[in-house]
Every structure is written in C-alpha cells, then in structure tokens.
Amino acid sequence: MTDASLNTEYDVVVIGAGPVGENVADRVRAAGLTAAVVEAELIGGECSYWACMPSKALLRPVVARADARRVPGLAAAVRGPLDTGAVLAHRDSYASYWKDDGQAAWLDGIGADIHRGTGRLTGEREVAVTASDGTEHRLTARHAVVLCTGSRAVVPDLPGVGTARPWTSREATSAQKVPGRLVIVGGGVVGVEMATVWQALGARVTLLVRGTGLLPKMEPFAGELVAQALTEAGADLRTGASVAAVHRPDPDGPVTVELEDGERIEADEILFATGRAPRTDGLGLETVGLEPGSWLIVDDSCRVEGSDWLYAAGDVNHRALLTHQGKYQARVAGAAIAARATGAPPLETGPWGAHAATADHAAVPQVVFTDPEAASVGLTLAEAERAGHRVRAVDYDLAAVAGSGLYADGYRGRARMVVDLDREILLGVTFVGPGIGELLHSATVAVAGEVPVHRLWHAVPAYPTISEVWLRLLETYRG
Structure with missing residues (x-):
C-alpha cells in the first residue's frame, strides 16, 4: 500500500x-x-455501515417473510417468528462488521x-x-x-434529550438486540423502514408523526398504504403527535416520552428520525x-x-x-x-x-423498502401543479393486474403516472405494493428520457408480470 x-x-x-x-x-x-x-x-461512509446496506439487510428477511405468507402452499411454513440472531448476523456481514x-x-x-x-x-x-x-x-x-x-441525523433540542441517549439512524441500524418497546419520532423514510424492521423482530413500536401521514414527500396514497400495513402488523401509529420532552433518569432504565398534549409514553429506546443536516x-x-x-x-x-x-x-x-x-x-x-x-x-x-x-432536478428515483414497498421518480401531482405544469394524474389499482395476483394472494397496491398534457411526457411515476421496487427503473428511464406517451405504448410489458401495470396506465390515459 x-x-x-x-x-x-x-x-x-x-x-x-x-x-x-x-x-x-x-x-x-x-x-x-x-x-x-x-x-x-x-x-x-454512512451508506456502508449505518444506512443503505445494514438497513436493507435488516429489511430483506422481513419483506421476504411477508411475501411468503401471501403465497398459497408456502404461508403455513413461515408462520413462526424471524430468527433474530440470524437477521442481525446477516446485517453485520453486510456492514462488514464495521471494518x-x-x-x-x-x-x-x-x-x-x-x-x-x-x-x-x-x-x-x-x-x-x-x-x-x-x-x-x-x-x-x-x-x-x-x-x-x-x-x-438531526436530534431536536428538547428538554431531557441530552441525557436520554436517543437513537438516530446509526443506532437503529446497528443495534445488537431488539428493544422491548421502541418509540420512533418521524414518519419519513428512516422512520417507516425502522418501524417495519423492529416491529417484525418483536419490538412494540409506537410511531409518532407531527403531520397527518407518512412519507410526506411522496403521493399521499403511498403513506396511506404503508400506514395501513404497519398498523395491521401491530405498530401504534399516531399522527398529529409532537414530542415536548424526554426523560431517562436512570441511564440503564426506560425512557419516558412526554407529548405536547401531556400524555406520557414509556419505552426502552427512542429513535429520532427527524431530518438531516x-x-x-x-x-x-x-x-x-x-x-x-x-x-x-x-x-x-x-x-x-x-x-x-x-x-x-x-x-x-x-x-x-x-x-x-x-x-x-x-x-x-x-x-x-x-x-x-x-x-x-x-x-x-x-x-x-x-x-x-x-x-437530480426532476428525475430522482427512490425506493422505500417497507411492506408494501413504495417507489417514486420525478414529481408528484402536487409538485407538478405547483410548478405550473398542466398535468393529469392517471391511477390504476395494482391488484387488478394479472401478475400481482400471481405474486401474492390479497395483493394491495396502486400506481400513478403524472402526465404533462402539453408535451405528453411523464413528469412523475409512483408505485406502491409488494415487489414493485424493481419496476422503478423503467419509470426512471421514461421520466429522465422524456419518452413520449405514444412511444411508451410500444414498450410491451411481459405477461403475466406486475409490469403490465404500464399497459393499464396507458390504456386508462387513452380512455
């Protein structure tokens, strides 16, 4: 060297x-x-040891089990809990043991x-x-x-936070044991992904969100479907909830989270997923x-x-x-x-x-690796309208696509494309549903390449795959 x-x-x-x-x-x-x-x-850097790699290594077993539970003939074989030790060991290997x-x-x-x-x-x-x-x-x-x-990660300057030893994304992705009770503050990507992980590994998760829903930078239906799934999995989701103070008088004891309305929640750990600086x-x-x-x-x-x-x-x-x-x-x-x-x-x-x-102006792709996955590229409908574009949102129920029913029983999901009516190109695309992360690159190519809608009509999706949603979206747009 x-x-x-x-x-x-x-x-x-x-x-x-x-x-x-x-x-x-x-x-x-x-x-x-x-x-x-x-x-x-x-x-x-952060991605290798405390963000992308360890978080996705933690999430993969969770999502794979959820998918398997929706497949006939396989569901009964995966009823038991996850092997926590194996999941954490898998995470450790993907973080290169922090070396x-x-x-x-x-x-x-x-x-x-x-x-x-x-x-x-x-x-x-x-x-x-x-x-x-x-x-x-x-x-x-x-x-x-x-x-x-x-x-x-930004930790808000709240009374008691200095001695409460709160988690940030680093601690949430590198923890060596499952907390019995975990309060997560924030409904963005880190908040919902870590809620998905630790709830599945056995923690009792309370998710506190100041706003009205999850994933505020995506189409509203993305946060709604993820919120529904987290609630069904057992997480306690509270919107319009603001933290006023945190208390951990005993360094080895529980933390008490005080809300602005006076309610107190006791937990073993608190994760602040409240932005970056x-x-x-x-x-x-x-x-x-x-x-x-x-x-x-x-x-x-x-x-x-x-x-x-x-x-x-x-x-x-x-x-x-x-x-x-x-x-x-x-x-x-x-x-x-x-x-x-x-x-x-x-x-x-x-x-x-x-x-x-x-x-990185108007064709930024992102996948949120929850169950269901949420993926988007480009502008949301609201963003496109604020930017002054004359647009139309075209929606389709992913459950109505043949490939989704084969992928999983009871499939739930939704797709939207935002069409610039003056240029007839796509300004944005959003998918929510199991297994849709791999659909996103096709949408990214369409948005970044400003591919005319009439040309997308000739990009024929293979049958029977979930990607057939492209055909259904285009049919809906043509009317």
Whole structure:
C-alpha cells in the first residue's frame, strides 16, 4: 500500500470517503489525475455501515417473510417468528462488521492515496489533515478540492434529550438486540423502514408523526398504504403527535416520552428520525468565504457557486439526499474536473451529458423498502401543479393486474403516472405494493428520457408480470 504521508500535492483532494468520495476519486484517477482521499471515520461512509446496506439487510428477511405468507402452499411454513440472531448476523456481514479493510484496499487499488484524519480547508486549494494522534499535515490540490462529507441525523433540542441517549439512524441500524418497546419520532423514510424492521423482530413500536401521514414527500396514497400495513402488523401509529420532552433518569432504565398534549409514553429506546443536516461544521469553510454548517450551493457540475476549484457532491449540496444520486453527482463532478484540468470545454456535455448533473432536478428515483414497498421518480401531482405544469394524474389499482395476483394472494397496491398534457411526457411515476421496487427503473428511464406517451405504448410489458401495470396506465390515459 502506498505511504500517503510521503505525498502532499495532488491534482485532486477529496474530503470524505463515502460512496460519493470514492466515486469522485475513481473518476479522476481514470482520467489520469492524482488523487488523495481524506477520511476521519470508516472508508465507505454512512451508506456502508449505518444506512443503505445494514438497513436493507435488516429489511430483506422481513419483506421476504411477508411475501411468503401471501403465497398459497408456502404461508403455513413461515408462520413462526424471524430468527433474530440470524437477521442481525446477516446485517453485520453486510456492514462488514464495521471494518473498512475491503474499502481501503479498493481505493488503494485504483491508485488513490488515503489520508486518515479530519480534513479541513485552510485556504484556496489547501487542506489540513489532523490525525487521531493530533499530528497534522497539509495537502495542496492543483485543480480541485471536493467536499463529500455527507450529512448527519438531526436530534431536536428538547428538554431531557441530552441525557436520554436517543437513537438516530446509526443506532437503529446497528443495534445488537431488539428493544422491548421502541418509540420512533418521524414518519419519513428512516422512520417507516425502522418501524417495519423492529416491529417484525418483536419490538412494540409506537410511531409518532407531527403531520397527518407518512412519507410526506411522496403521493399521499403511498403513506396511506404503508400506514395501513404497519398498523395491521401491530405498530401504534399516531399522527398529529409532537414530542415536548424526554426523560431517562436512570441511564440503564426506560425512557419516558412526554407529548405536547401531556400524555406520557414509556419505552426502552427512542429513535429520532427527524431530518438531516450537512456535515460542514469544522471544514474550514470560513477560510474561503463560506458559512460553516451550511448546505453548499453548486452548479450542474457540482462546482461550488463563486469558485473555480471547490466542488461539493452528495448530501452536502442538498440537491438529492440519496446515495445513488450522490454517486451520480460524483461521476459528473469527476468528469467535469478532468475536463477542466485537461483544457476540454468544461460543460461540453456530448451525447452522455457527462459533465452536467440534470437528473437530480426532476428525475430522482427512490425506493422505500417497507411492506408494501413504495417507489417514486420525478414529481408528484402536487409538485407538478405547483410548478405550473398542466398535468393529469392517471391511477390504476395494482391488484387488478394479472401478475400481482400471481405474486401474492390479497395483493394491495396502486400506481400513478403524472402526465404533462402539453408535451405528453411523464413528469412523475409512483408505485406502491409488494415487489414493485424493481419496476422503478423503467419509470426512471421514461421520466429522465422524456419518452413520449405514444412511444411508451410500444414498450410491451411481459405477461403475466406486475409490469403490465404500464399497459393499464396507458390504456386508462387513452380512455
């Protein structure tokens, strides 16, 4: 392995070695540029150890059992509880036991130097790295510094929260035992996925939501169907519920959650799934005229507004807080940096659009891995109307598709496409139902590619699959 401490000058310095930072380094190295990657925690970042990978490893057995229970001839064989030890062990293996040897070897294999420690800007194209033993060394970037430090969970400043030891997404995805009683605050993606997991593993889950429903950034029916399933599974879902304080007088005892209406709920753990904030504190942003702790505004090449050398990709730019979108931005940023370093036209997109991120404006896909799954891409009906588009929502009951009945008895689900009536293209698509996550890429291609509805008519879905819903949606639209 290369001794990174021997090198102090690189073409590109990347701060943050999560999936986004790794992909930036890969792209600039492939273009022949030298690269350093600075990481204070585990190489592989939040996604690998506390988010995407462990959460989906926990959810897969839960959803597979639920699917099996709806299949004739198989349902009786899966009536028993999940093997909690096996589920947690499966999760541990997908989190690489919280060791980053494999990820570090991959970075070394592409020829990127790894600098372990906390990185911060000290001026234009300058980065100081402070190691865990307090020693410091400085790196200089000839062409670009890329900030890929991601985001952190936000815990609200409530009375008692400082001593209550609340869970965030990190603790919820890495816990080594099932809490007897779990209160979850927040009805977004983290809240509903973790409610699905821990309820299925035996916890008594209470889900507290300030608003009127779950998954507020999706079509309303998505949250309604997920809420119905969670309630049927035994979770106690309360909407319009706000937490006023939390109390845990005994560090080893239960936590009491006090609601604004005065009700108290006792639990073994409380998870706050109440949003994210950028990891930009302590990055030295003030040395280059930016505000510490702020989201960073970037152009479509992920270059920070007002700079010709500083880039920000992934969560820190607040365009789309999803791993796959961050990796997409990383590919764009790496290509743009390489083009500018070699004198190519900086925003010459060519047929691939390689130097400009456009899909994170209006074609962002997301799957929520609950039972049922919820998946969407593009704009909801409400978002499209607020944006001033003349649109029509076309809905279809997924239970009426032949493939869904074969997939599961009692299948429940719904599909919607939002059609721009002036251009006759799709602005958004939403699916809710068991097994629909794999349908989403076809919708993403339709939305990102602005495929005319009349051409989609000739994309014939295989029979009998759930994807036949595309034909039914188009038939409904044609009338």
